[in-house]
Amino acid sequence: MSAATRERLARMLADGPIDLAEANLLICAEAGDGLDMASELAHVEGLAQLAREGGVVPVLRDQGFTGATEDYDDPDHSRLDRLLATRRGMPITLATLALAVAARVGAPMAGIGMPGHFIVADTGGAEPVYIDPFGGWRRLDLADCAALVERTSGLPFQPAFLDPVPPRAILARTLLNLRGSYLRRRRLDAALWTVEVGMIVAPDDAELVVGSVVLLTGAGRYEEAEAAATAFLAARPGDPAASAIEAQLQTLGDLRRRMN
Known part of the structure; x- marks a missing residue:
């Protein structure tokens, strides 16, 4: 796309x-x-x-x-x-x-x-x-x-x-189905685009941000994952998903330290 x-x-x-x-x-x-x-x-x-x-x-x-x-x-x-x-x-x-x-x-x-x-x-x-x-x-x-x-x-x-x-919910559910299918096949790059497009369809769904950070990390795209996590926490510090994002940031930090 x-x-x-x-x-x-x-x-x-x-x-x-x-x-x-x-x-x-x-x-x-x-x-x-x-x-x-x-x-x-x-x-x-x-x-x-x-x-x-x-x-x-x-x-x-x-x-x-x-x-x-x-x-x-x-x-x-x-x-x-x-x-x-x-x-x-x-x-x-x-x-x-x-x-x-x-x-x-x-x-x-x-x-x-x-x-x-x-x-x-x-x-x-x-x-x-x-x-x-x-x-x-x-x-x-x-x-x-x-x-x-x-x-x-x-x-x-x-x-x-x-x-x-409504139609938007139908599209979101379709993307969720696709993401599950790709993840069960360990097709992480494909699962990632379903999350990225999902954020267009449902921009307020914090779980999609969590998913994007996790998938970017799994794909070794650490800088993008860190940028997405940091931007989310800055914009929505009180969001219920913030703790999961912070945990993923900690994981990112651990991975970077091992690399260095």
């Missing part, structure tokens, strides 16, 4: 409206695969054209977009460009595509960020209709939603889990 691309994402987030397809593709550009933004957006527009006649869910289902049940944790499954290419993705990636297509055709649809499993809701009727893109685009009743939450997260169901979430 170039500085210009990051600036485009920041400008969209600041000024709105947020196009989930474009925002996700701007994140995907960070992976360095030479993504063709115009071509990818044209693909989404093509799906929207079909959905104007056939409906969002029927079109995406009939086009073969489905859950990636094998290699579920592969980072590619959190990327919209890869979903468009393979038609297989994570729950939140499939939901992102559905929401992006729905927005283009004026269909009322909301993202539902349940713990452990992201779904969408058709909000065009008197009551929302919950749909699981990952699970074959099937409709869910409240009992189904509760079972999904308990199976995927181990948490007891709460009605608040069905509250719609």
Whole structure:
């Protein structure tokens, strides 16, 4: 992702409206695969054209977009460009595509960020209709939603889990998924860019600063880590995350002393 691309994402987030397809593709550009933004957006527009006649869910289902049940944790499954290419993705990636297509055709649809499993809701009727893109685009009743939450997260169901979430929160959760996937593969440089972009999406999230300092340290970029930690402590000395940042600064100091 170039500085210009990051600036485009920041400008969209600041000024709105947020196009989930474009925002996700701007994140995907960070992976360095030479993504063709115009071509990818044209693909989404093509799906929207079909959905104007056939409906969002029927079109995406009939086009073969489905859950990636094998290699579920592969980072590619959190990327919209890869979903468009393979038609297989994570729950939140499939939901992102559905929401992006729905927005283009004026269909009322909301993202539902349940713990452990992201779904969408058709909000065009008197009551929302919950749909699981990952699970074959099937409709869910409240009992189904509760079972999904308990199976995927181990948490007891709460009605608040069905509250719609805004686009910015969807992007933040996508980046969190990517970061976890990269860290489990010890791809520290890739995990670092998810943190850096995450700070564009959620600038007030102190845990992202902690993550950036830790990852910069792990990558041997000690001066950058120290600069980020020092700047955070100067700007937000009373933040609850300050103690973790101070501990990381101590670690940095120990590493520098060993080097000398």
